[in-house]
Amino acid sequence: MKHKPEYTVAVTALNAIDNPGSGVGVIRSLRESTDFKLKIIGLSYETMEPGAYMHDLVDVTYQIPYPSAGSEHLLDRLLFINTEEKLDFIIPNFDAELKNFIKISNVLKQYGINTLLPDLAMLTNLDKMHLHEFCAKHNMSVPKTKLLSSAEDITDLDEEFDFPVFVKGTYYEAYKAANKDQVKTYFSLLSLKWGLPVIIQESIEGTEIDVAGLGDGKGGLIGAVPMRKLYITDRGKGWSGVVLSDESLVEFAKKFVNATKWRGGFELEFMRTKEDELMLLEVNPRFPAWIYTTTAAGQNLPAAAVKLGMHLPVAPFDSYIAGKMFVRYSWELITDITEFQKFSTQGKL
Amino acid sequence: MKIKKHIAISASGVIFNGATGDSYSMNPIATEILNLIKANQDEDAIKKNILDKFDVNPDRLEGDLYDFYAHLRQLNLLESEA
Numbered sequence: 001m002k003h004k005p006e007y008t009v010a011v012t013a014l015n016a017i018d019n020p021g022s023g024v025g026v027i028r029s030l031r032e033s034t035d036f037k038l039k040i041i042g043l044s045y046e047t048m049e050p051g052a053y054m055h056d057l058v059d060v061t062y063q064i065p066y067p068s069a070g071s072e073h074l075l076d077r078l079l080f081i082n083t084e085e086k087l088d089f090i091i092p093n094f095d096a097e098l099k100n101f102i103k104i105s106n107v108l109k110q111y112g113i114n115t116l117l118p119d120l121a122m123l124t125n126l127d128k129m130h131l132h133e134f135c136a137k138h139n140m141s142v143p144k145t146k147l148l149s150s151a152e153d154i155t156d157l158d159e160e161f162d163f164p165v166f167v168k169g170t171y172y173e174a175y176k177a178a179n180k181d182q183v184k185t186y187f188s189l190l191s192l193k194w195g196l197p198v199i200i201q202e203s204i205e206g207t208e209i210d211v212a213g214l215g216d217g218k219g220g221l222i223g224a225v226p227m228r229k230l231y232i233t234d235r236g237k238g239w240s241g242v243v244l245s246d247e248s249l250v251e252f253a254k255k256f257v258n259a260t261k262w263r264g265g266f267e268l269e270f271m272r273t274k275e276d277e278l279m280l281l282e283v284n285p286r287f288p289a290w291i292y293t294t295t296a297a298g299q300n301l302p303a304a305a306v307k308l309g310m311h312l313p314v315a316p317f318d319s320y321i322a323g324k325m326f327v328r329y330s331w332e333l334i335t336d337i338t339e340f341q342k343f344s345t346q347g348k349l
Numbered sequence: 350m351k352i353k354k355h356i357a358i359s360a361s362g363v364i365f366n367g368a369t370g371d372s373y374s375m376n377p378i379a380t381e382i383l384n385l386i387k388a389n390q391d392e393d394a395i396k397k398n399i400l401d402k403f404d405v406n407p408d409r410l411e412g413d414l415y416d417f418y419a420h421l422r423q424l425n426l427l428e429s430e431a
Binding site for chain 2: 207228230241242244245246322323
């Protein structure tokens with residue numbers, strides 16, 4: 001019988017809630033891979049992240065310090081976890097934590113802990129503040145964008161944009177504003193919550209389409225699966241979606257990976273206009289919450305990421321099954337208060 | 350007339366456009382016509398097939414087919430004709 005490698009893989013974003021992180025979908029995908037035996041370590045910021053209590057998916061969960069505590073605290077905690085678990089690979093899945101993980105990735109490597117992450121420059125070039133510059137350089141369409149550094153920048157906004165516009169936080173959250181007064185309200189809210197700048201983006205009519213993919217860091221696309229959201233919650237999150245068979249989207253992903261030499265998982269958010277033009281709205285530098293759907297459609301991108309990170313041979317995927325559909329649901333996971341108490345007091349479950 | 354390649358028609362009469370994610374449900378006659386188009390039948394063959402199977406006035410069928418094809422084009426389900 002062929003020997004299967006055994007790895008201990010740590011995964012963040014176990015918050016499988018109404019605004020879900022992708023950790024549980026990543027783990028579900030990893031568990032389905034028959035290429036290796038895995039021990040899964042959950043890394044959790046809060047004691048109520050549902051994934052920590054899903055013992056059929058996650059073997060052990062450790063609490064880690066919030067991203068605002070900085071990369072040194074994160075490193076200390078991960079090295080402690082490493083002494084207990086002997087980690088082989090980490091998949092971070094939150095936008096806000098990525099910089100810290102990238103900063104310490106070389107040190108982690110010295111301890112035998114691998115990652116598959118973009119570098120800091122890649123991350124910065126593609127964040128919401130710089131995406132329009134990147135798209136202009138690489139001849140990709142993007143909605144008109146303006147960065148607001150202060151409330152005074154709103155004064156002349158109606159001369160530059162037709163309303164409504166989207167008002168976006170630096171990391172998360174977006175609101176549609178119908179006039180300058182609403183922009184002012186959302187500017188205050190988002191700048192307080194996520195800092196400056198606040199981003200104004202032209203509102204484009206059309207169909208929203210997302211592509212989840214994996215880049216090998218050398219300009220090659222390992223796989224990409226397009227999906228259209230069929231039902232969107234009042235928080236703007238996809239609650240159901242269907243996999244599309246659209247070669248132009250996969251070609252766009254190839255072009256994106258080639259231009260960026262992207263390393264790791266990513267999600268491209270597009271709007272397809274009525275004139276059939278693809279506009280890139282956002283690049284999320286990690287796997288999306290619906291990543292398990294790519295596995296169901298025939299491309300287990302999280303497992304491919306582990307193989308890449310562990311220097312195993314990985315052949316690019318050449319197809320997927322269109323028409324696979326996901327419907328998210330709510331479910332009460334029953335546990336015991338002692339589990340919560342243990343996690344809260346010991347930081348380990 | 351040709352249906353776009355990413356269009357799937359289920360036995361229960363639902364069209365799924367794999368390129369856009371849109372779905373449409375059809376009545377049995379519409380399903381029959383679409384399956385005939387998919388089987389590369391020309392317009393005369395489709396007309397004959399429907400007249401043989403259903404009790405329908407030929408003039409009425411002509412008009413309804415014209416509307417149906419226009420609707421399929423509007424939904425972007427047919428390849429554009431050169």
